[in-house]
Amino acid sequence: MQTRSPLIGASTSRRTALIGTLGGLTALGLPGHANATSPISIGGKEANSRGSIATKDGARIFYKDWGSGTPVLFSHGWPLSADAWDDQLLFFASQGFRAIAHDRRGHGRSDQTTNGNDMDTYGDDLSAVIEQLDLRDVVLVGHSSGGGEVVRYVSRHGTKRLAKLVLISAVPPLMLKTPANPGGLPIKVFDDTRAGLLQDRTQFYKDISAPFYGANRVGSKVSVGVRDAFWLMSMQCGLKNAYDCVKAFSETDFSEDLKKIDIPTLIVHGDDDQFVPIDNTALLTSKLVKRATLKVYPGAPHGLTVTHKDRLNIDLLAFINA
DSSP: OOOSOSOSOOOOOOHHHHHHHHHHHHHTTSSOOTTOOOEEEETTEEEEOEEEEEOTTSOEEEEEEESOSSEEEEEOOTTOOGGGGHHHHHHHHHTTOEEEEEOOTTSTTSOOOSSOOSHHHHHHHHHHHHHHTTOOSEEEEEETHHHHHHHHHHHHHOSTTEEEEEEESOOOSOOBOBTTBTTSBOHHHHHHHHHHHHHHHHHHHHHHHHHHTTTTSTTOOOOHHHHHHHHHHHHTSOHHHHHHHHHHHHHOOOHHHHHTOOSOEEEEEETTOSSSOGGGTHHHHHHHSTTEEEEEETTOOTTHHHHTHHHHHHHHHHHHHO
16 A cells, blocks of 8 residues: 655746636636526526635635535535546436535635634634525535635534535545654655745646556556646635645644534545545545445545545445435
8 A cells, every 4th residue: 555645846937828718718608707607407407507605704716516415515625626526526416406616715616714723723714605595404525725615614513404425535533643643744744835836836736647547557547638728727726825725735634623523424545546545534434434435446446536526426326326
């Protein structure tokens, strides 16, 4: 089992260029403009496709909202956006669910705040989304750092609005190696990640897209397009936000948070996750969560939401309907 993370290092921001590209897509009639609110049709019904809510400190959080029915709310990983969940959003909206995903503050189309790039604030922002959309009996799904976000939400706001919880390739209990957590990754891994962001984040994101999806493994069929999409989403994340989030996802200890989870929880993790090694995360989390079901995907990478999307969608559907 590999115990090192490839988040180590191999600029000028291209955010303006990206925004220009998105504007061009809009001009062609394709979805790309952050303020668009035109309805889309899913299963013969119209649904508001996107919007934003204001948090308690005034930050605007972008979200997608497709379909109707039981709400399934997705929280993405670092340094991506709600777009990382498109395969799941389309699948669940087509299955008669209300599929929702938001851009974490600083990521994607949400505000790039100087402060608040920490798990407590992420959890509170998620609460704002849930409450302002008045979601109830929610199935809450978190991938990677988004797994930390949803766990911290439960710790701070409880489960009264939730039905079930799903953690995919998630960072809890604690990624950082400490005397109490000897199986964690050394601080140098995360220091090198921050250094890579500051030196040349454009190339850094291109480099880590390969291990993220296991494209550096023999026999991988991951396309160039998948890796390009990772780069595009990553470049929309503010540099300050991406930098601060490294500390948030690596140094936050969720051990006590996990003990507060009192609803059915599905834990999905690949045993070839090169970013969040399974031994010190999912295997430990499954022992701390009282009502946990663990599913290990043999050979799956960190980005299994894309590489194993068909299997994942079926497993999620079965868990939700159980």
